[in-house]
Amino acid sequence: MIPTIRWRDFGLGTGLLMLVAAFGSILALYRFASGIGRVSNLNQGYPWGFWIGFDVLAGIALAAGGFVVAGLMHMFGGEKYRPLVRPTILTAFLGYLLFILALMVDLGRPWTIWHMIIYWHHESPMFEVGWCVMMYTTILFLEFLPVVFERYQMDRTYAVWRNVAPWIAVALLVLFAIALTHSAAWVIAIAAVLVGFELLVRFGVIYRDPRMPTMLLMAGIMFSVLHQSSLGSLFLIVPHKLNAIWYSPILPLFFFVSAVAAGVAMVIVESTLSAWYFGREIEVALLRDVGHVLCWALFGTLALRGLDIVLRGIGTELLVLTPQSVAFWIEVQAGLIIPLAILLTPDFADSARWLFWASLMVIVGLLINRLNVAVVGITSTYGETYYPHWMEIAITAGIVAAGVLAYIFVCRNFPVFTPAHSRPAET
Amino acid sequence: MMAVKGLLIDLPRCIGCRGCQVACKHEYKRQAEKTTFFGGPGYQNPADLSPGTWCLVTYNEVVISGRYEWVFGKRQCMHCQVPGCASACPVKALEKLDNGPVIYHRDKCIGCRYCMLACPFVVPRFEYETWNPYINKCTMCAHRLAVGEIPACAKACPTGAITFGDRDALIEEAQRRIATNPGGYIHHIYGLEEAGGTCVLHISSVPFEKLGYVLRVPRNPMVAHTEPAMKAIPMVMLGLASVLGVGYALRTRKQRNEGHVDAPTSDERSGR
Numbered sequence: 001m002i003p004t005i006r007w008r009d010f011g012l013g014t015g016l017l018m019l020v021a022a023f024g025s026i027l028a029l030y031r032f033a034s035g036i037g038r039v040s041n042l043n044q045g046y047p048w049g050f051w052i053g054f055d056v057l058a059g060i061a062l063a064a065g066g067f068v069v070a071g072l073m074h075m076f077g078g079e080k081y082r083p084l085v086r087p088t089i090l091t092a093f094l095g096y097l098l099f100i101l102a103l104m105v106d107l108g109r110p111w112t113i114w115h116m117i118i119y120w121h122h123e124s125p126m127f128e129v130g131w132c133v134m135m136y137t138t139i140l141f142l143e144f145l146p147v148v149f150e151r152y153q154m155d156r157t158y159a160v161w162r163n164v165a166p167w168i169a170v171a172l173l174v175l176f177a178i179a180l181t182h183s184a185a186w187v188i189a190i191a192a193v194l195v196g197f198e199l200l201v202r203f204g205v206i207y208r209d210p211r212m213p214t215m216l217l218m219a220g221i222m223f224s225v226l227h228q229s230s231l232g233s234l235f236l237i238v239p240h241k242l243n244a245i246w247y248s249p250i251l252p253l254f255f256f257v258s259a260v261a262a263g264v265a266m267v268i269v270e271s272t273l274s275a276w277y278f279g280r281e282i283e284v285a286l287l288r289d290v291g292h293v294l295c296w297a298l299f300g301t302l303a304l305r306g307l308d309i310v311l312r313g314i315g316t317e318l319l320v321l322t323p324q325s326v327a328f329w330i331e332v333q334a335g336l337i338i339p340l341a342i343l344l345t346p347d348f349a350d351s352a353r354w355l356f357w358a359s360l361m362v363i364v365g366l367l368i369n370r371l372n373v374a375v376v377g378i379t380s381t382y383g384e385t386y387y388p389h390w391m392e393i394a395i396t397a398g399i400v401a402a403g404v405l406a407y408i409f410v411c412r413n414f415p416v417f418t419p420a421h422s423r424p425a426e427t
Numbered sequence: 428m429m430a431v432k433g434l435l436i437d438l439p440r441c442i443g444c445r446g447c448q449v450a451c452k453h454e455y456k457r458q459a460e461k462t463t464f465f466g467g468p469g470y471q472n473p474a475d476l477s478p479g480t481w482c483l484v485t486y487n488e489v490v491i492s493g494r495y496e497w498v499f500g501k502r503q504c505m506h507c508q509v510p511g512c513a514s515a516c517p518v519k520a521l522e523k524l525d526n527g528p529v530i531y532h533r534d535k536c537i538g539c540r541y542c543m544l545a546c547p548f549v550v551p552r553f554e555y556e557t558w559n560p561y562i563n564k565c566t567m568c569a570h571r572l573a574v575g576e577i578p579a580c581a582k583a584c585p586t587g588a589i590t591f592g593d594r595d596a597l598i599e600e601a602q603r604r605i606a607t608n609p610g611g612y613i614h615h616i617y618g619l620e621e622a623g624g625t626c627v628l629h630i631s632s633v634p635f636e637k638l639g640y641v642l643r644v645p646r647n648p649m650v651a652h653t654e655p656a657m658k659a660i661p662m663v664m665l666g667l668a669s670v671l672g673v674g675y676a677l678r679t680r681k682q683r684n685e686g687h688v689d690a691p692t693s694d695e696r697s698g699r
Contacts (some may be wrong), residue, residue: 035555049543116517207680
């Protein structure tokens, strides 16, 4: 069976999405003909702008649901989250592919991106980011493969995948450790733990999960943690340019905890929207449990941010009326305080509608936070200003539209929501 | 060990002839820029560093004892001892040479512009107007140093405002000039401590902020700010691998003891 595109499935919404995606692609082509300056307002004082803040920082954070839900289910025994695992892994995988697409537009010479594989520089946070992207996208691809195997009933390949995928994960982790540490002692220690675990699983000392190799999930979690935090590490190098409201030595930790919250919020929003789009029932009880996780993640983020502000003694800067302090309060109110209040109110926390709105606020708050770090909080030295060009926004909109279309296409044609064909291990 | 070279920019000696600017442009065959008179502050031309202008004399109107006077500044790469741009670059396109210069390998560059963000002196410039863009910045004429020549700007300067030499000797010379003429200089060698020390040193008769110099520069090398996060990577990996692995083994020990060890080998072999 070949996935079929049925034209009658296309409604007005899909048509609009295609239009936005097509327009974005045309503008992206124009950028490759004439240079970044023609389609953006990026300048010598603001080398990074809307694309980095929205596509890269926020896009990756919103894909965090993939590792949080898969981790909750497989690593911590949250069997109830099972219906969510495949859709979130799909979202994360598509999210990463789209992010790479967006990066191709933002990078000056994207056709040289493979240089990161051969020219190693373990001091550079950007090197860590690049490697995490490559590694985690590979892991997500491996995690998504069972859906393809089931769709085409490739049981033999499925069995091979179960045996080989964990070793690929171990190899990628060890290679990553070599590239980022340049230290034999660390590499040997990390490799020993990973290989030891996998061997114990194979010899039956540790339970072997028939559904998904545990090593694959561990690799996904490790690369995700490193990737989310490394995006924060990027901004550690600008103590002189980033406003003190956001610049903190624990920026990587902020990026990680807020990504967990946003990723979980994305799971709720996406489940609600796809249930509505595909005409399925919303799993309220399940989403309520996800809401609890979101509640804890928000609380953790808020507590850390508050503690950081107190310890660094920048509280007074938040009370002075500047564009930055206003941006901070919008970000924290919209993304942390109000959604947390909603989730802590029993009547609201039980309602699917309020869960949806609270999660949407968390996502918007995260977008504002990442744009604040990447653009609003950055001071240009020689008086340059930056405001995104409409073409920057149109290209990003095109990429997001393409992502939604890809998600709909895969959900229609592959067993994402209901395993259509049982796995060989379970029969 | 090769001596670290540097430049001493003695701003009171500068007469604003822009000979260095022209020599630099000539040396690197950079395109002329379309500029407007009074496009920058006063007679300054062009307004700022750009992909085509790696060396710029700035014109500043400063009030000295109640009168406006021209005071010139110089903008170019500072050639940090531990450069932020080089530690930021993911592909080592920017490299610190043993004898001082920070050079750029354009064939390696992927165009991520992280060096521009990392540089505390806002020096690297990006070619926004072309489909195949590179970063541009002063190289302290590393190719000239390699054959025993001195940088083009220092060679061109008619008044001795730009002196090329060993960094240590230049620091001593700067201190001597300030000490012998304490009224003529402010007591600050710009570049001695900025960003952990730079190879280009500036001395001035007026406070540097009046000349548009960046003063919000950390005193330690830029890499010191990212190093703790990068050093934590192996600890995070080892910690996560151990905690997740042990946690999983403990949680699933019941399933294993109940004999749920899956044995799908016959199915796997047959391919079912």
